[in-house]
Amino acid sequence: MNPSRSMVRRLARLRAVPAPAVDAAIAVVFLALVVVDRTQEPVDGGAAMVTLSVVLTLMIAGGLVVRRSFPLAGFVAGTVGLSVEALAGISSAVSPYANLIGIYSLGLYATRRRALLGPPMAVVGTAMYFAGNRDAAAFEGVGVLFSWIATWAVGYSNARRREEQERARRATRQQAIAEEQIRVARELHDVVGHTVNLLIVQAGAARLLLDTNPTKARELLAGMEQTGRDSLADLDQALGNLRPAPHPVPGLAQIPDLVRRLTSARVRVVLSLDPALQLPHTLDLSAYRIVQEGLTNVLKHAAPCAATVDVHRDGDAVVIEIADDGPGLPEQHVPGRGLLGIAERVSLCGGVLEQGRGPGRGFTLRAVLPLP
Structure with a gap:
């Protein structure tokens, strides 16, 4: 041994x-x-x-x-x-x-x-x-006193060092808790905010079509039901629920389903997604949330309209661009939690975010995320 x-x-x-x-x-x-x-x-x-x-x-x-x-x-x-x-x-x-x-x-x-x-x-x-x-002798007393105080000083300094280490550990734990709270809050906002806006648009469309086109109205109501189920699954994932989630953690693979749900709500979305693009887990989730929040903004500020979603690789980065042909945001618009959340995600990934009114009409959001 x-x-x-x-x-x-x-x-x-x-x-x-x-x-x-x-x-x-x-x-x-x-x-x-x-x-x-x-x-x-x-x-x-x-x-x-x-x-x-x-x-x-x-x-x-x-x-x-x-x-x-x-x-x-x-x-x-x-x-x-x-x-x-x-x-x-x-x-x-x-x-x-x-x-x-x-x-x-x-x-x-x-x-x-x-x-x-x-x-x-x-x-x-x-x-x-x-x-x-x-x-x-007198010097013996001085020597003994010195040894006692020196021994005490060693113990005292060790205790203060332990206190400093414990304070540092406590601060680290508190910071981790705060970061986790921010992460959960951001996930909840992305999930709930997107779902509520989508349900509002679907409910409004179903109400308008209830008398003239009942079949289409029923399709929209069924879409609302599915949207609610998907939202519950996303909430389980965002909160770290212990039971197995019925769907995988969202990423690029789930963007087509996201676009499909929006299209059913009378927002015409054209998707361009590189099928060969593979991202690390964290970046994959961030890309999905950016697209989700970008399309949520389309629902809130531009619908009904046409929008495009383009996700592709450009060198050592993945580029996400969402554009619509709606009326665009007013000049004095104050960014809400959604756009601020996108900016935070892009910043955490070390990327660059560009957003603003498109040429003439609409709104364009472009995020560039570096690949590790």
């Missing part, structure tokens, strides 16, 4: 161990080291001092057990235990190292306000500890 792979697996297993179990194990190791230390240097002063030593050792060990869940309380317990040991003259060589773990945990796991109590508490703890160790 590869040694590096084996090491990675062992580290993964260690990370899977619950944090409370790790802290309990650290406390057990600390107790074992204290027992070894007390065996080599027994506590003087009789049973009372032995009892006090046991209580203080358990207090420090308890601080290690709760160092993540209650870091401030854990560090206070360790500092008090260590200081009382020194003042009572029963110091253990192991206890100061346990308190290093405690002050690191205070900087890492406590809230920002509580973590800032670490340095002043370290000063007080150091003073109390060395007050009971009169034989220690």
